[in-house]
Amino acid sequence: MTRVAIIGVGHSKFGKRNDASLRELAFEAYKEALDDAEIESTNIDASVVCSATHYDKQRSPAGVVAEYLGLNPQPTFNVEAACASSAVGLRTAWALVNSGLHKTIAVIGVQKMTELPSEEIQELMGRAGDVMWESPFGTTMPAYYAMYATAHMARYGTTQEDMALVSVKNRKYGAKNPNAMFQKPIRVEEILSSRLVSYPLKLFDCCANADGAACIIVSHKDLARKGSKIPIWIAGLGLASNPMSLAGRKGPMTTFEVTKKAAKAAYGMARVGPGDVDVAEVHDSFTITEILNYEDLGFAKPGSGPKLLAQKETELGGKIPVNVDGGLIAKGHPVGATGASQIATLVKQLRGEAGDVQVDGARVGLAHNIGGIGMYAAVTLLKS
Amino acid sequence: MTRVAIIGVGHSKFGKRNDASLRELAFEAYKEALDDAEIESTNIDASVVCSATHYDKQRSPAGVVAEYLGLNPQPTFNVEAACASSAVGLRTAWALVNSGLHKTIAVIGVQKMTELPSEEIQELMGRAGDVMWESPFGTTMPAYYAMYATAHMARYGTTQEDMALVSVKNRKYGAKNPNAMFQKPIRVEEILSSRLVSYPLKLFDCCANADGAACIIVSHKDLARKGSKIPIWIAGLGLASNPMSLAGRKGPMTTFEVTKKAAKAAYGMARVGPGDVDVAEVHDSFTITEILNYEDLGFAKPGSGPKLLAQKETELGGKIPVNVDGGLIAKGHPVGATGASQIATLVKQLRGEAGDVQVDGARVGLAHNIGGIGMYAAVTLLKS
Numbered sequence: 001m002t003r004v005a006i007i008g009v010g011h012s013k014f015g016k017r018n019d020a021s022l023r024e025l026a027f028e029a030y031k032e033a034l035d036d037a038e039i040e041s042t043n044i045d046a047s048v049v050c051s052a053t054h055y056d057k058q059r060s061p062a063g064v065v066a067e068y069l070g071l072n073p074q075p076t077f078n079v080e081a082a083c084a085s086s087a088v089g090l091r092t093a094w095a096l097v098n099s100g101l102h103k104t105i106a107v108i109g110v111q112k113m114t115e116l117p118s119e120e121i122q123e124l125m126g127r128a129g130d131v132m133w134e135s136p137f138g139t140t141m142p143a144y145y146a147m148y149a150t151a152h153m154a155r156y157g158t159t160q161e162d163m164a165l166v167s168v169k170n171r172k173y174g175a176k177n178p179n180a181m182f183q184k185p186i187r188v189e190e191i192l193s194s195r196l197v198s199y200p201l202k203l204f205d206c207c208a209n210a211d212g213a214a215c216i217i218v219s220h221k222d223l224a225r226k227g228s229k230i231p232i233w234i235a236g237l238g239l240a241s242n243p244m245s246l247a248g249r250k251g252p253m254t255t256f257e258v259t260k261k262a263a264k265a266a267y268g269m270a271r272v273g274p275g276d277v278d279v280a281e282v283h284d285s286f287t288i289t290e291i292l293n294y295e296d297l298g299f300a301k302p303g304s305g306p307k308l309l310a311q312k313e314t315e316l317g318g319k320i321p322v323n324v325d326g327g328l329i330a331k332g333h334p335v336g337a338t339g340a341s342q343i344a345t346l347v348k349q350l351r352g353e354a355g356d357v358q359v360d361g362a363r364v365g366l367a368h369n370i371g372g373i374g375m376y377a378a379v380t381l382l383k384s
Numbered sequence: 385m386t387r388v389a390i391i392g393v394g395h396s397k398f399g400k401r402n403d404a405s406l407r408e409l410a411f412e413a414y415k416e417a418l419d420d421a422e423i424e425s426t427n428i429d430a431s432v433v434c435s436a437t438h439y440d441k442q443r444s445p446a447g448v449v450a451e452y453l454g455l456n457p458q459p460t461f462n463v464e465a466a467c468a469s470s471a472v473g474l475r476t477a478w479a480l481v482n483s484g485l486h487k488t489i490a491v492i493g494v495q496k497m498t499e500l501p502s503e504e505i506q507e508l509m510g511r512a513g514d515v516m517w518e519s520p521f522g523t524t525m526p527a528y529y530a531m532y533a534t535a536h537m538a539r540y541g542t543t544q545e546d547m548a549l550v551s552v553k554n555r556k557y558g559a560k561n562p563n564a565m566f567q568k569p570i571r572v573e574e575i576l577s578s579r580l581v582s583y584p585l586k587l588f589d590c591c592a593n594a595d596g597a598a599c600i601i602v603s604h605k606d607l608a609r610k611g612s613k614i615p616i617w618i619a620g621l622g623l624a625s626n627p628m629s630l631a632g633r634k635g636p637m638t639t640f641e642v643t644k645k646a647a648k649a650a651y652g653m654a655r656v657g658p659g660d661v662d663v664a665e666v667h668d669s670f671t672i673t674e675i676l677n678y679e680d681l682g683f684a685k686p687g688s689g690p691k692l693l694a695q696k697e698t699e700l701g702g703k704i705p706v707n708v709d710g711g712l713i714a715k716g717h718p719v720g721a722t723g724a725s726q727i728a729t730l731v732k733q734l735r736g737e738a739g740d741v742q743v744d745g746a747r748v749g750l751a752h753n754i755g756g757i758g759m760y761a762a763v764t765l766l767k768s
Contacts, residue, residue: 023516046623053437053438054438057511059437059438059466060436060466060628060756060759062465063466063514063755063760064516067632067759072626073641073645074624074625076760077463077465077472078464079463079476080444080461081444081446084461092463092476094483095479096476096483098479099480127442127443130442130447132442239461241457243456245448248451257457371444375447375450376446
């Protein structure tokens with residue numbers, strides 16, 4: 001296999017971005033990535049646009065994004081896997097470079113969500129579940145994840161306070177991230193006293209809909225080595241699927257089988273294990289999700305995710321710092337951009353450019369996304 | 385590069401399929417492809433679902449399709465490039481196999497369109513154009529292509545009768561295709577006297593919205609050679625883009641630059657030229673489109689597409705038979721399925737299994753898709 005590296009990353013400000021359209025958000029991230037890689041647009045020979053559907057009026061956004069970014073006539077297309085869209089876009093770009101079809105590709109994750117009323121977004125999100133047998137009966141995203149939360153509480157005695165600590169940690173780091181939507185720390189009491197969304201999840205257990213974009217530029221090893229930045233190598237690319245319907249799933253709702261399978265594939269490809277990971281970005285769509293992810297990624301034993309968190313092992317200075325950029329909970333979750341945002345964070349970490357939140361000597365980074373209610377999971381391993 | 389082959393194809397009946405949901409359409413095509421390849425579902429190690437967005441309620445269809453087809457926990461995701469979706473899906477699958485990530489992939493193009501009222505579909509199709517600067521002003525798909533038609537008429541003297549001959553030819557072959565939506569030949573007078581959709585395009589100059597699915601199974605050369613069927617090799621994979629907005633395009637509207645660029649890439653990769661192509665499937669979304677395609681793919685000189693058609697060179701027995709399965713005009717155009725449908729037809733041709741419409745001794749096949757109003761084009765070359 002040809003080695004493929006990340007040579008540049010860019011990230012827009014996430015949040016309610018009334019000042020920028022979809023194409024303008026994409027441009028912010030793309031321009032920063034080009035500058036970061038110190039290359040020109042003419043060096044990009046394909047683009048992969050990653051965006052979940054229906055959140056804004058523009059269908060087939062690759063068309064308008066490629067035009068606005070000056071990426072015609074190079075190939076472009078859309079890759080979508082709900083919340084894992086740009087992780088899958090990165091995997092696709094890796095394959096396109098590795099197979100020799102392209103040399104340097106811009107993976108652009110972008111989402112414009114906040115023009116829609118929140119109720120409409122909830123209905124749309126439900127439709128990333130099975131529209132024939134589940135979503136018509138009220139399964140919104142918080143409702144889906146709430147079922148996982150109650151199952152974990154019932155089986156392991158996990159509490160709402162345990163979950164709230166995820167939000168406390170991630171908001172603490174979000175306060176140091178100028179691109180985050182929420183830049184104010186939060187206390188456990190504020191979370192527990194926030195309004196109930198779907199028992200046991202309170203408002204501040206949930207990530208927020210947001211607008212935003214992130215861009216990753218991947219390149220063939222020969223070009224990457226000639227670049228100005230340390231190449232960050234794509235070492236593992238795990239992807240797995242699970243039945244979309246909860247009714248079709250087996251086993252307890254205290255774990256995402258799909259994450260375990262994607263992690264196994266990624267660890268195998270990169271020839272590392274959970275103990276080798278220095279810094280991780282995991283999909284904290286809800287506080288409970290981050291706890292499940294600790295366990296499913298092998299950072300903690302089943303049921304002991306809350307303990308890992310309480311002992312501050314997932315904070316800076318701990319065994320495995322997780323979401324030290326604020327995660328989805330502080331950054332906001334512009335669906336198609338989230339996977340690329342995680343990768344951008346890891347690239348900075350592995351280059352030693354993460355400033356205040358730098359994990360000392362980080363050499364191996366892991367990014368994890370869950371798509372929808374767990375029909376997809378992607379685990380990406382990067383090495384410096 | 386590793387050689388990658390097509391080892392099985394499947395095709396649902398296209399048309400107004402009130403009897404089948406999206407997942408059921410996908411299953412029809414997938415099951416037939418498995419049977420054609422004489423393999424089991426367990427041999428498929430990833431799936432790529434290709435479907436344009438918004439035509440039915442289900443978001444992120446790969447989730448529900450993979451579940452219904454029994455393709456969990458293998459990786460799955462969605463690839464979209466408007467009308468070129470499954471051509472791009474095939475290219476992506478080729479890269480995934482070629483790069484060593486997977487051995488055998490099912491590319492499933494599927495679309496469920498006819499549950500929506502026709503006006504709503506037209507509005508949606510317009511939103512595959514630029515929603516900021518063009519689609520709000522009335523540019524539906526027929527309106528877009530009508531502008532190309534009038535430009536060709538003005539520059540080369542092309543007539544409505546010339547265009548009607550595309551429909552006559554394709555409906556003639558559609559009558560021999562049991563999967564086609566329209567299985568009755570049509571006469572020039574019927575086309576010319578059908579109602580005007582957007583001058584100069586009449587109703588029977590336009591392809592119809594349809595439900596349907598087609599599936600292509602691609603496999604690594606070592607497995608393909610062990611299979612029961614003659615492997616059909618993927619030899620060329622051209623993809624290009626053009627500005628989504630007409631305002632952003634240069635040059636006359638008598639040609640699709642994007643097709644020329646995709647064709648150049650595909651011919652170069654496969655080391656063949658237009659004269660080597662034995663049988664072609666081109667994107668006849670409207671009659672004018674097929675004429676432009678003749679010219680842009682190098683089958684005819686600029687302006688002489690109508691002559692090539694009138695001389696019956698694109699019929700069976702002619703120099704380059706085109707759309708002898710009926711094309712979009714007779715088969716219907718279930719957007720995400722169309723590219724895979726073309727490939728399925730070519731595979732049968734190159735295996736010598738095309739029955740009544742077999743092109744004698746066909747060795748090289750070309751498939752061509754335009755995405756949207758020409759922001760994407762894909763050209764795929766297959767060899768036996």
